[in-house]
Amino acid sequence: MLKGKVVVLGVTGGIAAYKTADLASRLVKQHAEVHVIMTKNATEFITPLTFESLTGTKCIVDTFDRNFQWDIQHISLAKKADAFMVAPATANVIAKMAHGLADDMLTTTILAAKCPKIIAPAMNTAMFENPITQNNLEILRQYGFTVIEPEAGILACRDTGKGRLPSTELLLSSILQAIAFEKDMAGLRVLVTAGPTQEALDPVRYITNLSSGKMGCAVAEAAVLRGAAVTLVSGPMTAEAPYGLQEHLSVRTAQEMYAAVIDRFAEQDITVKAAAVADYRPVHCADEKIKKSDTDLSVSFTRNPDILLELGKRKRADQLLCGFAMETENLLQNAAEKLKKKNADLLVANSLRQAGAGFQGDTNVITLMTQTETTELPLLTKKEAAHRILDKLLEMRAKQETASI
Ligand code: PMT
Numbered sequence: 001m002l003k004g005k006v007v008v009l010g011v012t013g014g015i016a017a018y019k020t021a022d023l024a025s026r027l028v029k030q031h032a033e034v035h036v037i038m039t040k041n042a043t044e045f046i047t048p049l050t051f052e053s054l055t056g057t058k059c060i061v062d063t064f065d066r067n068f069q070w071d072i073q074h075i076s077l078a079k080k081a082d083a084f085m086v087a088p089a090t091a092n093v094i095a096k097m098a099h100g101l102a103d104d105m106l107t108t109t110i111l112a113a114k115c116p117k118i119i120a121p122a123m124n125t126a127m128f129e130n131p132i133t134q135n136n137l138e139i140l141r142q143y144g145f146t147v148i149e150p151e152a153g154i155l156a157c158r159d160t161g162k163g164r165l166p167s168t169e170l171l172l173s174s175i176l177q178a179i180a181f182e183k184d185m186a187g188l189r190v191l192v193t194a195g196p197t198q199e200a201l202d203p204v205r206y207i208t209n210l211s212s213g214k215m216g217c218a219v220a221e222a223a224v225l226r227g228a229a230v231t232l233v234s235g236p237m238t239a240e241a242p243y244g245l246q247e248h249l250s251v252r253t254a255q256e257m258y259a260a261v262i263d264r265f266a267e268q269d270i271t272v273k274a275a276a277v278a279d280y281r282p283v284h285c286a287d288e289k290i291k292k293s294d295t296d297l298s299v300s301f302t303r304n305p306d307i308l309l310e311l312g313k314r315k316r317a318d319q320l321l322c323g324f325a326m327e328t329e330n331l332l333q334n335a336a337e338k339l340k341k342k343n344a345d346l347l348v349a350n351s352l353r354q355a356g357a358g359f360q361g362d363t364n365v366i367t368l369m370t371q372t373e374t375t376e377l378p379l380l381t382k383k384e385a386a387h388r389i390l391d392k393l394l395e396m397r398a399k400q401e402t403a404s405i
Contacts, residue, residue, distance in 0.1 A: 001180040002032035008077055008113070009034060010086035010106045011051070012093040013041025015156040016122040016165035020087050021046060023168045024054045027175070033057070035077055037106045039093060060105050078112035083179045086110065087148075088122035088165045091133045097145075098136035116178040120148040120171055125161030148174055173243035176225055183227030184394060189246075190228040191268045192220040193261060193275035193307075195237030197254045201299065202286035209276045210359040213237025215324075216274035218386035220245065223270075226390065231268070233260045235275055254278050254304035261307050265314060270393055272322040273308050274348075276359075280304060312343030318400070320393055322346040328353055335369050345396060346370055348389055355379075368392050 007027050011020045020036075027034045036051040036059045048059035060077075078084075086093065086106070093107065097119070102108040110117060119140065127133060128150060137147050148171065151164040165171075194216020198206040213234055220232045221242035231247040235257060241248050247264075251257045254277045265271060280301035290297070308323045315321050323344040325335040328351065335349035349367040352358045356379045357365040364385045368375045370392075377388055 001176055002027060002030040005032050005082040005179055006080045007032045007034050007175060007179075008081040008084045008109065009036045009051075010084065010089075010093075010110060011036060011038045011042045011046070012086065012088060012090045012106070013039055013044060014088040014090050014122050014165075015045060016088040017042045017045040019165050019168065021050050021054060023085075023087065023171050024051055026168055026172050028055055030172075030176075030180075035060070035081075037061070037077070037109055039104055039106050041090075062105065075112055078109050078114070081113050081115045083116050083118065083175050084110055084113045085118045085120065085171065085175060087118075087120035087171055089119040091121075091123050091127045091130075091136075094119065094121060094133060094136050094140065098139040098143075116146065117144070118146040118148065118174050118178060120165055121150050121163075122165035123150075123163050124155060124157050125159055125163045128163045129161075146174065146178070169240070170243045173221070173225075177244050181225045181227075185223055185390065186227035188223075188228045188269045189231070189267055190220075190223045191231045191233065191261065191264055191271045192216050192223065193233045193257060193273050193277075194220065194239070195235035196276050197235045197257055197278045197304075198252050199254065199278045199281035199304070200285045201282050202288065202290045204289050207278060207280075207282070208236075209278065211235070211237065211276035212360045213239035213275075214360065214362065215364060215382050215385070216272075217242055218382040219272050219274055219389060222383065222386040222390050228270075231264055233257055233264075233275070235277075254281065254307070258305045258307050258310070262310065262314075265311055268319065270320045270322070270397070271311060272389065272393075273311070274324050276326060277307060278304055279306075306342075308338075308342045308344065315343060317404070320345045320397055320400070322348065322389065322393060325349045326358065327351050332367065332369070332374065335367065339369055339371070346389070346392060370396070 011017050034055040035057050038061045051059040096107045102111045151166050152162045153164045154160050155163050195213030196209045196211040198208045200206045217239045220230050223230045224244040229246040233249045249260045283300040283302045321344045325338045327334045331351045335347050339347040347369045350357045354365045356363040364382050
């Protein structure tokens with residue numbers, strides 16, 4: 001996703017510096033040209049050789065190092081960079097960047113860079129929460145820097161609180177979000193549902209299904225990467241919600257998902273319903289744990305609201321509605337019936353019987369079905385499939401806009 005892109009990584013002197021090695025490696029795997037600039041303090045935690053081995057480029061520390069191809073290095077790197085990330089960013093370097101100090105290679109280069117700049121602060125909680133650091137971060141935000149909030153947890157200093165460097169996955173996503181895709185969904189509001197729902201039998205038991213939330217999260221992530229303002233409504237999923245969502249609502253039951261989705265539907269341009277919603281719930285949820293006995297147990301179920309059906313009734317002419325169909329037999333026939341009955345614009349059909357498709361895995365085999373055409377796609381990763389779904393929805397939106405002129 002980063003072929004032809006140049007990413008500059010600034011590494012400062014915090015214990016999390018070693019984690020940036022993983023990020024450098026992941027960026028290289030995405031085919032980015034990666035250059036690392038370290039502060040002198042950072043070299044106390046990890047060696048430049050580690051980054052040089054991972055990136056294949058010279059790791060720069062000293063402004064006056066003459067042992068490289070002659071060039072005004074800080075200016076040439078600043079000009080070349082498509083994205084500049086400082087991770088971890090210490091309070092000291094944040095303060096310098098906020099006030100335009102340029103006394104080493106890292107602060108000099110970032111001052112000269114005009115590309116998107118992302119910083120990931122990581123430090124002791126008290127240092128992070130200190131109003132001086134918070135003001136400096138606010139100054140950087142005002143200058144257009146993206147600031148990734150640190151995570152809470154046990155810190156290297158044994159304190160517990162906010163200050164940990166977020167996962168490599170999240171740091172990578174923020175770089176992808178900044179430069180990897182054309183922002184062809186900028187200005188669009190997209191709502192995505194993901195994961196299963198849980199329908200309680202008693203305080204300790206519930207009915208659910210195998211959905212991990214990967215497919216829905218892939219759609220939400222792809223829309224974020226393409227510039228949309230994305231709301232994710234998810235059931236109790238095992239997949240990690242993507243970085244950069246405008247809003248993330250975690251729900252448990254189909255009724256809760258119904259309420260959350262209906263509440264936000266009117267303001268959406270596109271809604272994609274990838275969640276595997278339980279069609280039924282137990283009529284009665286016992287107040288106490290159901291005790292076992294020697295007789296069989298019968299449970300009566302009642303219908304849950306059909307969210308997609310309701311959205312199809314409420315849909316305006318300027319909105320697009322995409323449903324999914326998970327089938328075990330008669331895939332295309334059942335999907336075509338759902339498309340019509342639920343008044344969806346696009347239906348994504350997938351079959352549990354097909355190798356590489358359906359629940360939990362990282363791949364899917366999908367068929368895109370509209371009122372006029374059916375397109376069967378080959379085995380794709382869920383991330384690739386998500387982009388194909390969005391391509392189709394954008395194509396339909398372009399036709400919708402032309403028709404309304
Ligand atoms: O989450 P993963 O592990 O990655 O798996 C992905 C997936 C298999 C869950 C996904 O690709 C998928 O097929 N999602 C829809 C599953 C499903 O519930 O299919 P369905 O045919 O039962 O429902 C049809 C459509 O109606 C779906 O868009 C569903 O969200 C919606 N629905 C269903 C029931 C209900 N009460 N309300 C709904 O809105």
